[in-house]
Structure formats: C-alpha cells, structure tokens
Ligand code: B12
C-alpha cells in the first residue's frame with residue numbers, strides 16, 4: 001500500500017552531475033527502475049531523476065533541487081563530480097538541514113570516513129545501490145528510521161534487478177550516448193582499476209537483455225556504449241550481441257565495446273569483420289607492454305597475442321580501435337614506456353589513449369606506494385606526481401605530451417603531418433621532442449587555434465627537424481583542407497590564396513554548401529558520440 005507520507009509528487013529526487021551532457025547516467029536509471037521492486041509499490045511514482053553537468057553552478061543546481069521540495073535527495077558520486085557535489089551538499093545542508101541526503105557511487109564506496117562529502121551527508125550506500133537505495137528510502141519516508149549512516153549495498157543475483165532501459169527518454173535516444181550493460185564486474189585484478197575489487201563478472205540474462213536492446217533500437221536508439229568491463233569474456237554472449245547489431249545495421253548505428261586484447265576467437269573475428277566502417281568502436285586496454293610491470297600490478301596479458309589481435313583488428317576489420325596506455329605505473333621507466341609506446345604505435349591503432357596513473361579510492365595499487373615512492377595528488381583525480389623511476393619534472397613533461405597528443409594525434413586533424421612528425425625511428429622520441437619544443441615556444445597546453453597549430457607544426461618540422469619545406473607544406477595543406485576549416489594559417493597563406501582565387505564560391509553552389517553543412521553537422525554529432533564513448 002502507498003504510504004500517506006509519500007504522496008508528495010517528488011518526495012525523492014535522484015540526481016548526479018555528469019561529466020558532460022552527452023553522458024546519460026546509467027547508475028541512476030538503475031536505481032529509478034528498482035524503486036518499486038525493492039522499495040515497495042508507489043515509491044517510483046514519487047521519485048524524480050534530475051541530471052546536471054559539472055560545469056553548472058552549485059547554487060543553480062541546489063535551486064533546482066529545492067524547487068522539487070524533496071524529502072530525500074540521492075546523489076551519484078564519481079571521481080569527476082565529487083568536488084562540485086561536495087559544494088552542492090554543503091549548500092543543501094545549510095539551506096534545508098531536514099532533507100535527507102543519501103550518497104552512493106564508486107567514489108564514496110571506499111575510504112568513506114575520510115571524505116568531507118560523506119561527513120556532510122546523512123547516509124552513504126557503498127557498492128551497488130539498486131536494492132539498498134529503494135529500501136533505505138522506504139525506511140526514511142515511512143520508518144523505522146535507519147540507524148546506520150553507512151549502508152553496505154546489497155548485491156543480489158542480476159535476475160533480481162529491474163532493467164532501466166525504458167527510462168531512457170526520447171531526448172536521450174536522440175542526443176546522448178546510451179550506456180548499456182550486458183554484464184557487471186570483472187574477473188581480472190589490475191591493481192589500478194576499481195573493477196579489480198569485483199570478485200568476478202556476472203552476466204545478465206541475455207534473452208531479457210537483448211529484448212531490451214531491441215526495444216531501444218525500435219524506439220530509434222542508434223548509439224550504444226557497453227560499459228561491460230570485458231565484453232569478450234564470454235564468447236557465446238559476445239557473438240549474440242554482435243549478431244544482433246549486424247542484423248540491424250543502419251548508416252547511423254554506432255556500438256562501442258571495451259575488450260581484453262589477448263582473446264579474439266575466430267567466431268568473434270568473423271562477425272567483427274562484417275561491420276561497416278564507422279559502426280563499431282573498440283577500446284582495447286593495453287596499459288603497459290612491460291611484462292615486469294604487468295606482473296607487479298597483477299595484470300594478466302599475453303603481449304604476443306595482444307599484438308596479433310590488434311594487428312588483425314586494424315588491418316582486417318573496419319572497427320575503430322582505441323588502445324589505452326598508462327604512464328606512471330610502479331617500476332615503469334621513461335625508456336620502458338617509450339618502448340611500449342613505440343610497439344603500440346607500430347601496430348597502428350586509430351588512437352592511442354594516453355592516460356596518467358591515478359590512485360582511485362579503494363584500489364590495491366596503494367600496496368606499492370612505499371616501495372616505489374609513489375606520490376599522488378591528494379586532489380581529484382588523484383594523478384601520480386612522481387615515483388622512484390619518474391621524477392616530477394619528467395611527469396610534467398609527460399602530462400604535456402598527453403595533452404598535446406590528444407590535440408595533434410587523436411584529434412585526427414593531422415594525418416599526413418603526423419607521418420612526418422613521428423618517423424623515422426621512435427615515434428615516442430619524436431613526439432616528446434615536439435612536445436618539449438611546443439611548451440618552450442608557447443608556454444601553453446590549451447586553447448590553440450587550428451591555424452596556429454598548423455604554423456607551429458610547420459615551424460617545428462622545417463626548422464627544428466630540418467625537413468624539406470615543400471613536403472611539409474603539402475602535407476599540412478592536405479590536412480588543413482581535409483579538416484574543412486576556412487581560415488588561413490600563415491605557412492599555407494600562399495597556397496590557400498591561390499586555390500581560393502581559382503575556385504571562388506558562386507551563389508549557385510550555396511544550396512549545395514548548406515546541404516554539405518547539414519551533413520557536416522550530422523557527422524559532427526557522430527564524431528562527438530565516438531569521442532565521448534572513448535573518453536573513459
Ligand atoms: C561511463 C563512464 C564514464 C563517463 C562519464 C559518465 C557520466 N555519467 O558522466 C566518462 C567517459 C566521461 C568517464 C570518464 C572517466 N572515468 Co569513468 N567510467 C564510466 C563507466 C565505464 C561506466 C559507469 C556506469 O554507468 N556503470 C554502470 C552502473 C550501473 O554502475 P555505477 O555507475 O557504478 O552505479 C552503481 C553504483 O555505483 C551505485 N550508485 C550510483 N549512483 C548512485 C547514487 C546513489 C544515491 C546510490 C545510493 C547509489 C548509486 O548504484 C549503481 C547501481 O548499482 C565506469 C566503469 C563501469 N563499468 O562502471 C567508469 C568509472 C566510473 N570511471 C572511472 C574513472 C577513473 C574515470 C576517469 C578518471 C578515467 C580517466 N580518464 O582517467 C574519467 C574522469 C572524467 C573526468 N572528467 O574527470 C572509475 C571511477 C572511479 C571513481 N571513484 O569514480 C570507473 C569505475 C572505472 C574503473 N573501473 O576504475 N567515465
């Protein structure tokens with residue numbers, strides 16, 4: 001029976017601050033979907049979901065939350081929002097101390113007692129919240145009042161959970177990346193990763209899950225990002241999921257998976273090879289090619305098979321391949337990392353995602369802190385500052401390398417220029433030299449206009465590296481034209497001026513240009529989706 005106390009239309013508000021609008025929160029939707037099943041009838045009707053982004057002002061977020069006059073506010077706390085959400089909770093408690101604030105999410109699931117945000121809140125649910133949050137809300141609204149501040153989240157068999165996919169709105173389907181989950185947990189133990197604390201991976205009932213995917217697809221969903229830690233763990237399931245999307249292939253379909261690199265059985269390859277360009281994206285965690293470091297951090301990876309599979313993916317399939325590396329792992333030196341980077345670069349994944357080690361709360365990487373003198377930033381995102389093999393100055397250089405790599409290599413804007421920049425010999429060595437030079441010349445790591453970057457690359461390649469001016473200019477001209485930008489980098493002024501004189505824009509072409517722009521916008525959205533999917 002519905003309790004008289006919870007007739008108010010928004011007694012409970014579930015909220016979080018996403019990294020960007022394009023990321024819809026799957027965790028909150030799970031909680032919402034399970035309110036009635038685990039909290040009792042009527043609870044869902046009095047629960048509202050509100051998503052914000054970290055760029056919004058805390059006062060504005062609080063204003064919106066208070067306008068709903070809730071009795072309970074549940075907040076999803078992650079590494080990307082804990083600073084901003086702490087301020088939100090502080091304001092909430094100053095303005096309406098009577099509102100019960102309940103926290104949950106990976107950031108507050110460990111080291112709970114050391115966090116300011118947990119001190120400010122009324123309750124913290126650690127681990128899974130699907131069952132424990134609804135139960136806690138029922139108790140908060142109807143009594144008896146819960147005695148414990150910190151509640152260890154129940155972890156039921158996955159069949160006990162209501163799936164949340166119907167809670168994606170039409171707007172979510174049209175504009176955002178849809179996170180979906182065919183399994184939870186990870187059986188591996190890589191010590192830098194929060195998923196290493198899971199005991200194993202649990203799979204959702206595949207028939208039920210696929211029916212949900214089908215419903216989403218029929219409603220128009222075309223951008224799917226699987227959050228499964230290791231999509232290719234159970235080949236039977238992976239095959240069915242890939243076949244499902246192949247059967248529904250459409251020009252705007254996009255599916256993203258995270259895979260373990262050393263296992264790609266023939267059955268999977270046969271399906272992967274059938275996906276057309278632009279429809280499939282893989283995030284392949286390499287992290288390190290250094291066997292000693294891998295062993296130290298309990299990462300099991302067959303480097304030979306990893307290289308073979310990456311080569312196959314890049315050469316024999318049309319999947320977009322993002323490979324992740326982590327800098328700063330215990331015992332890794334600049335030289336050993338450079339070797340790994342070059343080995344990966346030779347395999348030619350479409351993007352190398354260059355991450356700097358972070359000490360995530362709760363992760364077992366801390367067991368190396370003393371031996372390797374690991375000094376981490378105490379502020380989020382807890383990035384490594386120095387260790388026994390990499391000093392702070394080198395770490396700063398590599399941070400800039402990572403930023404510039406994103407800007408020059410992963411942006412995809414310098415296909416030809418990069419070929420000149422990264423060869424011959426060590427790609428890592430060349431890019432590090434460029435990175436050091438760029439920093440010395442500009443003192444900036446952000447806010448480079450494309451035109452300025454073209455000129456800087458030109459200067460580096462011709463004056464520092466001594467490459468032939470004509471070859472560099474034609475490579476950068478091709479890249480600049482391919483980008484579609486309409487400015488005028490100084491080093492290309494002559495060439496662009498001549499081209500534009502030869503082909504002035506005539507009014508009859510304006511319709512075609514408009515059409516082109518529209519297609520460009522669509523392509524831009526797809527690119528944004530692909531980038532967002534790969535950001536984790
Ligand atoms: C999607 C995602 C992102 C998205 C952001 C999404 C968003 N909403 O804005 C993007 C791609 C931007 C991202 C980036 C990063 N991410 Co990320 N990301 C994920 C990912 C893949 C999926 C999250 C998800 O939906 N999970 C499925 C749902 C069901 O689980 P859940 O979110 O944990 O929710 C459950 C519980 O936590 C709890 N819960 C959640 N909210 C609430 C609220 C209440 C009130 C309660 C009671 C309970 C509760 O109940 C839910 C159901 O059981 C996870 C890995 C994973 N598979 O979970 C990593 C993960 C969350 N990311 C992580 C990290 C480290 C990062 C990065 C720092 C990586 C990097 N680049 O180095 C960046 C940071 C970005 C930044 N700007 O600073 C860590 C989190 C560490 C932490 N303490 O928060 C994770 C867990 C990966 C890992 N295994 O280590 N990420």
Ligand code: SF4
Pocket residue numbers: 186187188189190193194195196229230260285
């Ligand atoms: S890095 Fe990947 S394989 Fe390793 S524990 Fe995390 S999710 Fe599992």
